[in-house]
Amino acid sequence: MAHYAExxxxxxxxxxxxxxNDVITAPDGTEDETLGKVFLSDLLGGTWVQTSYNGxxxxxxxxxxxxxxxxxxxxxxxxxxxxxGVWTAPPVGPLP
Numbered sequence: 001m002a003h004y005a006e007x008x009x010x011x012x013x014x015x016x017x018x019x020x021n022d023v024i025t026a027p028d029g030t031e032d033e034t035l036g037k038v039f040l041s042d043l044l045g046g047t048w049v050q051t052s053y054n055g056x057x058x059x060x061x062x063x064x065x066x067x068x069x070x071x072x073x074x075x076x077x078x079x080x081x082x083x084x085g086v087w088t089a090p091p092v093g094p095l096p
Contacts, residue, residue: 004036004048005062005075013066013075016051017044051075 002024005013017040024036033050040048051062059074060066067076072087079090 002031002033002036003051003053003061004040005051005066005068006040006044006046006048007068008047011068011070013062013064013068014046015064016062049075 001021002019003016004019005016008014019036019039021031023039024031024033026032026035036050037048040046049062049068050057051060052058053061055061058068060077062068062075063077065078067078067080068074069076069082074087076082076087077089081088081090
């Protein structure tokens with residue numbers, strides 16, 4: 001199974017769906033991300049980007065509210081910031 005995130009005009013993830021492997025498999029047997037994008041766009045509309053649980057595709061698994069950075073081609077968790085070219089986690093408050 002392949003996972004795809006729908007991104008809105010602000011590059012925020014609005015939903016994540018699963019696509020069957022046979023949809024994204026090219027005639028030569030290789031996986032082709034574009035086949036999934038076209039399938040989902042035709043079926044549901046919108047703009048789609050593949051993501052993966054193991055983080056091998058675009059750094060981390062996309063979740064609703066994550067941002068997609070098209071320049072770095074990665075998904076970014078909410079509240080993270082790009083500081084001097086490095087994605088940085090939000091500050092952690094004091095421990096109890």
